[in-house]
Amino acid sequence: MLEQMRKEVCEGNLALARHGLVAWTGGNLSAIDRDRGVIVIKPSGMLYDDMTPEDMVVVDFDGKVVEGEHGPSSDTLSHLQIYAGREDVGAVVHTHSTYATAFAAVGREIPCCLTAIADEFGGPIPCGGYARIGSDEIGKELLASIGHSPAILMKQHGVFTIGATITKALQAAVMVEDVAKTVAVAHTLGTITDLPADEIAANYDRYTHRYGTMAASEGVTQ
Amino acid sequence: MLEQMRKEVCEGNLALARHGLVAWTGGNLSAIDRDRGVIVIKPSGMLYDDMTPEDMVVVDFDGKVVEGEHGPSSDTLSHLQIYAGREDVGAVVHTHSTYATAFAAVGREIPCCLTAIADEFGGPIPCGGYARIGSDEIGKELLASIGHSPAILMKQHGVFTIGATITKALQAAVMVEDVAKTVAVAHTLGTITDLPADEIAANYDRYTHRYGTMAASEGVTQ
Amino acid sequence: MLEQMRKEVCEGNLALARHGLVAWTGGNLSAIDRDRGVIVIKPSGMLYDDMTPEDMVVVDFDGKVVEGEHGPSSDTLSHLQIYAGREDVGAVVHTHSTYATAFAAVGREIPCCLTAIADEFGGPIPCGGYARIGSDEIGKELLASIGHSPAILMKQHGVFTIGATITKALQAAVMVEDVAKTVAVAHTLGTITDLPADEIAANYDRYTHRYGTMAASEGVTQ
Amino acid sequence: MLEQMRKEVCEGNLALARHGLVAWTGGNLSAIDRDRGVIVIKPSGMLYDDMTPEDMVVVDFDGKVVEGEHGPSSDTLSHLQIYAGREDVGAVVHTHSTYATAFAAVGREIPCCLTAIADEFGGPIPCGGYARIGSDEIGKELLASIGHSPAILMKQHGVFTIGATITKALQAAVMVEDVAKTVAVAHTLGTITDLPADEIAANYDRYTHRYGTMAASEGVTQ
Numbered sequence: 001m002l003e004q005m006r007k008e009v010c011e012g013n014l015a016l017a018r019h020g021l022v023a024w025t026g027g028n029l030s031a032i033d034r035d036r037g038v039i040v041i042k043p044s045g046m047l048y049d050d051m052t053p054e055d056m057v058v059v060d061f062d063g064k065v066v067e068g069e070h071g072p073s074s075d076t077l078s079h080l081q082i083y084a085g086r087e088d089v090g091a092v093v094h095t096h097s098t099y100a101t102a103f104a105a106v107g108r109e110i111p112c113c114l115t116a117i118a119d120e121f122g123g124p125i126p127c128g129g130y131a132r133i134g135s136d137e138i139g140k141e142l143l144a145s146i147g148h149s150p151a152i153l154m155k156q157h158g159v160f161t162i163g164a165t166i167t168k169a170l171q172a173a174v175m176v177e178d179v180a181k182t183v184a185v186a187h188t189l190g191t192i193t194d195l196p197a198d199e200i201a202a203n204y205d206r207y208t209h210r211y212g213t214m215a216a217s218e219g220v221t222q
Numbered sequence: 223m224l225e226q227m228r229k230e231v232c233e234g235n236l237a238l239a240r241h242g243l244v245a246w247t248g249g250n251l252s253a254i255d256r257d258r259g260v261i262v263i264k265p266s267g268m269l270y271d272d273m274t275p276e277d278m279v280v281v282d283f284d285g286k287v288v289e290g291e292h293g294p295s296s297d298t299l300s301h302l303q304i305y306a307g308r309e310d311v312g313a314v315v316h317t318h319s320t321y322a323t324a325f326a327a328v329g330r331e332i333p334c335c336l337t338a339i340a341d342e343f344g345g346p347i348p349c350g351g352y353a354r355i356g357s358d359e360i361g362k363e364l365l366a367s368i369g370h371s372p373a374i375l376m377k378q379h380g381v382f383t384i385g386a387t388i389t390k391a392l393q394a395a396v397m398v399e400d401v402a403k404t405v406a407v408a409h410t411l412g413t414i415t416d417l418p419a420d421e422i423a424a425n426y427d428r429y430t431h432r433y434g435t436m437a438a439s440e441g442v443t444q
Numbered sequence: 445m446l447e448q449m450r451k452e453v454c455e456g457n458l459a460l461a462r463h464g465l466v467a468w469t470g471g472n473l474s475a476i477d478r479d480r481g482v483i484v485i486k487p488s489g490m491l492y493d494d495m496t497p498e499d500m501v502v503v504d505f506d507g508k509v510v511e512g513e514h515g516p517s518s519d520t521l522s523h524l525q526i527y528a529g530r531e532d533v534g535a536v537v538h539t540h541s542t543y544a545t546a547f548a549a550v551g552r553e554i555p556c557c558l559t560a561i562a563d564e565f566g567g568p569i570p571c572g573g574y575a576r577i578g579s580d581e582i583g584k585e586l587l588a589s590i591g592h593s594p595a596i597l598m599k600q601h602g603v604f605t606i607g608a609t610i611t612k613a614l615q616a617a618v619m620v621e622d623v624a625k626t627v628a629v630a631h632t633l634g635t636i637t638d639l640p641a642d643e644i645a646a647n648y649d650r651y652t653h654r655y656g657t658m659a660a661s662e663g664v665t666q
Numbered sequence: 667m668l669e670q671m672r673k674e675v676c677e678g679n680l681a682l683a684r685h686g687l688v689a690w691t692g693g694n695l696s697a698i699d700r701d702r703g704v705i706v707i708k709p710s711g712m713l714y715d716d717m718t719p720e721d722m723v724v725v726d727f728d729g730k731v732v733e734g735e736h737g738p739s740s741d742t743l744s745h746l747q748i749y750a751g752r753e754d755v756g757a758v759v760h761t762h763s764t765y766a767t768a769f770a771a772v773g774r775e776i777p778c779c780l781t782a783i784a785d786e787f788g789g790p791i792p793c794g795g796y797a798r799i800g801s802d803e804i805g806k807e808l809l810a811s812i813g814h815s816p817a818i819l820m821k822q823h824g825v826f827t828i829g830a831t832i833t834k835a836l837q838a839a840v841m842v843e844d845v846a847k848t849v850a851v852a853h854t855l856g857t858i859t860d861l862p863a864d865e866i867a868a869n870y871d872r873y874t875h876r877y878g879t880m881a882a883s884e885g886v887t888q
Contacts, residue, residue: 467841545848549780577872600781602781
């Protein structure tokens with residue numbers, strides 16, 4: 001019954017590798033089916049090259065394996081806590097993507113100094129405090145610090161992103177790394193300045209409410 | 223009737239992805255047919271993987287959609303203003319390519335410190351002031367600041383390039399990122415010095431007037 | 445008789461190139477068969493594009509060629525010394541991968557400032573002193589300095605990694621470069637702080653003993 | 667008659683693109699046939715994607731086109747001067763590869779701080795003074811400054827490499843960029859120290875005289 005969902009979660013995980021966001025067996029993506037009471041997640045410690053939809057692990061909301069031959073990602077508990085705390089979330093991504101994790105390593109948020117950051121994240125990309133992997137601290141810290149951003153850096157650890165769909169969580173994972181790289185390079189070239197609050201709001205509003213959805217007949221002029 | 227042009231604009235947009243200049247749905251390329259009174263441009267918010275010539279959007283000079291099922295790029299108004307202000311321009315590219323956008327993030331031009339920059343850009347690559355996306359400020363600021371350069375950085379935003387043809391606008395987009403990366407690395411290694419004005423002029427003249435066009439019979443010696 | 449081992453060693457060497465850890469003919473991977481008294485290693489000075497299992501060189505524990513038409517890697521003596529000094533090692537990798545070698549160039553260990561480093565390496569990744577290539581100094585210095593880490597930087601030279609299997613040595617080679625890049629970028633963004641010793645121990649224990657091996661029925665909650 | 671040579675020169679040029687050393691139409695590779703009195707070189711201003719052996723241009727030692735429909739590379743005069751001044755050279759490569767050109771931008775040699783640099787270059791990789799493209803200054807400056815190195819940086823311009831064969835000139839072009847990147851990163855991490863002169867000599871001797879050529883029967887121990 002979950003065949004389609006296992007396929008989509010597998011494709012989502014493979015996209016992490018294709019976008020260069022993960023190394024070796026690191027990183028993971030899951031999606032939730034709230035009606036069936038399950039999440040589907042990447043197995044623990046599996047290379048992306050070898051991964052098929054059949055390898056995906058189905059767990060219930062207590063983290064108990066319902067379907068699948070492998071153990072679930074060691075980050076499964078964190079995913080479950082995020083789904084429990086945020087009903088709007090349909091998919092979760094975790095990576096150690098290089099540039100975003102470099103900001104996390106030094107415990108810095110990514111400042112909202114570019115229109116692309118205002119568009120995607122609506123403000124600075126927050127950095128949550130350090131929390132032990134496999135404990136329930138990561139989910140708590142994430143929920144306390146992520147606000148309305150689709151991405152959060154976790155201090156000395158890596159990145160989590162959330163979205164209503166797998167595509168949206170993937171988009172946030174791709175974009176947080178893209179802007180992190182740009183801002184890291186900019187940091188070596190001069191002084192980073194935040195966009196003014198009204199410009200951040202105007203960009204976020206345009207991008208969130210109108211981007212990609214404009215009816216063809218509307219045209220682009222006001 | 224615009225089949226060939228939609229095909230070329232689609233290929234041009236796909237080249238942005240192939241050259242690593244865009245992430246996710248970001249960036250866009252358009253071309254103009256001044257006789258027919260239309261531009262063809264990438265649709266808003268579409269992934270490059272999925273893009274076909276049929277997805278390209280045809281708009282008139284008021285930005286009204288003439289052909290196409292999708293909304294046009296949210297940067298369409300800026301493209302239109304550039305075409306209106308510069309009759310020599312046949313194609314426009316917009317990206318947030320990493321290294322060029324890093325210069326834009328801190329509001330710095332790219333200094334003309336390498337022969338490759340003198341060749342392609344004829345001087346420093348300018349950085350225009352901040353302007354709100356979707357407003358008419360971007361086109362105005364660009365036209366006021368680009369001069370004879372085929373590329374301009376827009377402060378805290380990204381890059382626009384122009385050319386008589388799609389190939390020329392693409393070339394400028396590839397080269398601005400290539401030299402931006404080189405100069406950003408150089409900046410961490412020592413002091414950047416501009417080429418003297420007469421060397422910039424000599425390189426630009428050679429590259430613009432003779433490069434790639436030398437008749438075989440001329441040979442290379444003087 | 446060693447056909448399968450030559451195939452696996454060849455695939456391991458090709459994985460170095462696929463993961464972007466080597467340039468031109470640089471780097472090498474070997475594996476040992478302690479029962480037969482041989483190691484199989486990459487030939488000296490061969491391009492990765494051209495490499496087949498038949499090109500792998502079989503040498504005995506004195507470094508004498510037993511099978512193969514080519515000379516063995518110029519690092520063969522160092523591999524032999526590592527196998528002699530560490531009975532737990534089944535495979536050795538040597539690279540000059542960019543970011544890890546940058547730390548080696550300045551003689552710095554990679555600090556244990558990220559959970560990924562604690563997971564894979566159980567502490568900082570050590571940097572051994574300078575030793576002449578082709579002499580017996582490299583093996584001695586490596587054995588004296590590597591401790592329980594699967595990777596070591598060798599000052600002004602490059603990286604060696606070890607593992608019980610080819611896969612494990614490859615994993616360490618991929619991960620040392622991945623974390624080196626992250627830490628190098630982080631270093632330009634702020635102050636690097638080590639994880640506390642108890643957090644390093646907790647991560648290393650979880651990753652070493654439970655990651656990828658959790659029985660499906662265990663679930664993830666405590 | 668020059669069919670085979672045009673094929674090899676075309677393959678050599680395509681290798682520049684495959685190794686990521688060139689952007690757009692930049693860079694070029696040539697080879698010489700001293701008996702026939704010709705060099706074969708990349709055409710001026712041609713994209714690598716489009717290049718076939720038939721596009722290669724054959725010029726005599728005065729730079730006059732003997733065979734070929736296109737104009738020769740605008741760097742042809744520099745290639746000719748190098749062949750005239752150095753009878754040991756069979757092939758020449760020119761690139762603006764990013765990290766090596768970053769050193770060139772600030773007029774710095776690449777210090778001999780790694781065994782890989784001692785191996786390939788036998789000392790620091792020199793940086794020649796600025797010289798105008800298309801004039802006879804580049805060849806003169808290069809010959810005066812390259813010494814026994816197979817690579818030289820040209821101030822505020824790029825990289826030239828030489829070799830007895832196309833493969834050797836390519837190898838130098840790949841390796842100069844590889845070590846330039848490593849040293850540029852190292853420069854952000856700490857203090858770069860040259861290897862002692864006797865270590866440079868020992869590495870260069872081993873690599874030049876024994877690497878890849880060791881008879882299988884010799885083994886690796888002394």
